[in-house]
Amino acid sequence: MVSYRGFRFPPEVISHCVWLYHRFGLSLRDVEELMLERGIEVSHEMIHQWTRRFGPAYAAALRRRHPRPGGKWHLDEVFVKIQGVRKYLWRAVDQHGNVLDILLQNRRDTAAARRFFRKPLKKTRTVPRVIVTDKLASYGAAHRTVMPSVEHRSHKGLNNRAEVSHQPTRRRERAMKGFRSMGAAQRFLGAFSEISPHFRPRRHLMTATRYRTEMIIRFAIWDQITGTTGRPVTA
Template sequence: MILELVVPGRGSSASPSYKGHRYPVEVISHCVWLYFRFPLSFREVEELMPGRGVIVSHATVRRWCLKFGQAYANGLRRRRPRPGDTWHLDEVFIKINGERKYLRRAVDADGTVLDILVQNRRDTTAARRFFRTLLKKTCSVSRVVVTDKLRSYGAAHREVMPSVEHRCHQGLNNRAENSHQPIRQRERAMKGFRSVGGAQQFLAAFSGISLHFRPHRHLMTAAHYRAEMTVRFAIWDQITGAAGRPTTA
């Protein structure tokens, strides 16, 4: 998936407000980028920032990530092209405070995350809710839905998306299963999640920000990859509001 720059003022949404923050947007957006792109804790981000001449506490980094993380992810999501017509759905177990929960994800054929939802169960009611939130968030309907052989998917599909082709096969769903790997890595670095709400909040922002900076490098030449990353960082500066701001002494 190749991203293109959007000319500011032509259908682009306003960047978040930084009123009342004494640090410039460049510092705030850089800390948020570090936290969501790499497996770092708030304290590790704090330890990295003095190398850039910035002294900031881990508590401040945490507040920035909570306040701006989802806003940045939403801005990136609005810049994406329309999702492909084949959607891959899958779920994995995650531990939250020692209890087993279920993380459902939907990705298109390019691996773009369409929706993510943490649930207590994986029955038909839960699958039905996931289908409905997926349709609401994407504002579109796919041509094909690919899932594993979990029966609740079939029951929910017949009720919510009966006109969409449903392919149910374990081997066809590797794309969705492989897309869980970055989350597994981050879950290990964070030593698990403490609450369902906290997991949902983090993963929604993480999926939007982290994957923006993870193009399919294995399909690109080195020059193509550098050009693509330049575009993606320019988009990041646009949605955070850092683009075009004057540099202060």
């Protein structure tokens, strides 16, 4: 259970601000304004502290509820700019689109690929049946070292699942006008990659009734992991 000891605002306010910031393309000042409209005066600096402190904790609690990863993993990397310098965001998802892990690195060479291959293996404690990547040579070299017994499919057209998974990050990056440091980016994206998908079921595959039912379930899970009552946030 997440501890709120030492914080003067109730858990319902804290968790609601963290949810707003990770679920929608809002700035910290946007969240501050939304809370003020509800009669709650909290500064954007305080909301920033909450997102740094509780975002990773909520994400870890959600991660523990994940089902066992699928046997097919899609791995991909995209560049992001931090203070004008190009960095690389590596992401692994299974065939169902569940994010297994992310890692921000300076390079996309073989050493970086090996480091990234080991990270989801350690976190999930499972070995995939097959990995799917694009044609970056670093993947092949890392595959031969880290998981040579796993089938490796290398083809640009096969990796759409991972590429699609990058899209919410791209939208959030634009809304935030970039990241200030690698540490801040890794921290935020680690939480964002768990919290945001939790509230984004594959709506296009559901009826309206099924979607509402699913969202009620997901909000109930959120209340459980944040230790809140689910009551509306009011003054």
